[in-house]
Amino acid sequence: MHDQPQLLLFDIFGTVVDWHGSIVRELTALHPEVDADAFALAWRAAYRPSMERVMSGAQPWTRLDELHRASLDALLPRFGLAHLDDAQRRHLNGVWHRLDPWPDSVAGLTRLKSRFTIASLSNGNLGLLTNMAKRAGLPWDCVLSAEVFKAYKPDPAVYLGAARVFDLDPARAMLVAAHHDDLAAARACGLQTAYIERPLEFGARQPKDVSPEPANTMHARSITHLADLFGCPV
Template sequence: MANPPSVQLLLFDIFGTVVDWHGSIAAEMARLHPEVDGDAFALAWREGYRPAMARVMAGELGWTRIDELHRLILDDILPRFGLGGLDEASRRELNRVWHRLDPWPDSVAGLTRLKKRFTLATLSNGNIGLLTNMAKRAGLPWDCVLSAEVFRAYKPDPATYLGAAAVFDLPPEQVMLVAAHHDDLAGARACGLRTAYIERPLEFGAGHPKDVSPEPANDLHARDLLQLADLLGA
């Protein structure tokens, strides 16, 4: 599909779209706790993500950054994997693995190409410190780091998508969300944003391939960020 000519700003989902959370966490566990099934541990940690956010959105918890939600989930799952005895320093360091996630092999090169033509910003439920540390370590060339933390609302709340457009004083149709998750893209589309789907079949690990079939409602569908750059003429 041709590049929507009016798009000026590309917003990026991060976990799974730009960085490989599963592979990074599994590798960290292999290094620190080789006796633990890193695949199962990564999946269990991620499984707690939506329920934890739901507690905030329902008012059960006050506004909580993702770093704190990750820690709540971590403390809950550690005993399940025989790690209930980890001390506070070890728990704190393990929780920061989310700041150290590795990019997919195409991410830095793809973003670098896209940056020549578009303004690039994160739009993640991850908090600002996490996203900034991740970008610094991985060399992700953002023009701006935006987060649910800015809007005190998690995606897919419309406040995130519309808030990001408003930061740049752009109408929604001049903004495109890039993500590997159809629910995120549907939320953006409902707010009038353009959408680009990125295939990440191994997001949940090689043992759990993900269906990456196209969704016709998206403006663009790309294998990776390099192909997205091709499609957008960058």
């Protein structure tokens, strides 16, 4: 039996906000001729390789905004959008700051905040996460980012650094995420873990397997369900 955590750290992309649906909606409005589903998936597919170049030392520390922009510039010709000028590209790249929360996110976080310290723990940079929270009404006590630790998840420096910010033993912190690899890396650092089911993270064409992983401390259908499991007041 685990002691209840004091700190809940939230992965953001896919866990708290719907990156796929948000990009599809925005791109469809701007460029209806483009297959927005394929575009969103291709842009996201560049996410991990771009961070791995930084973590391997092949590229100096680079914020996610810049990594997203480089991936976008490489992607546009494939989708017939090579003609976009710099202002249009900057605007489109900013979609990551404008991602919409899942319907349960704000209510669930608000309930959890009544009992725990809640913070983001994302590979997104500080400006991106702050702008996103402001627009979406995400009620963080603290915005933490890989940028603070100059390392990208799953580097242990991120998980251990977040616990250290609050002067907590890692076992008193819990990572909440919709990704088993992120949770496994956090567990390896001694954190508790909670899995959130997001079957439509990659869109309706690619439903995700959300089967439980027994190693996780908790498994919830949504963030409001996690608040229910913790007995947080409605």
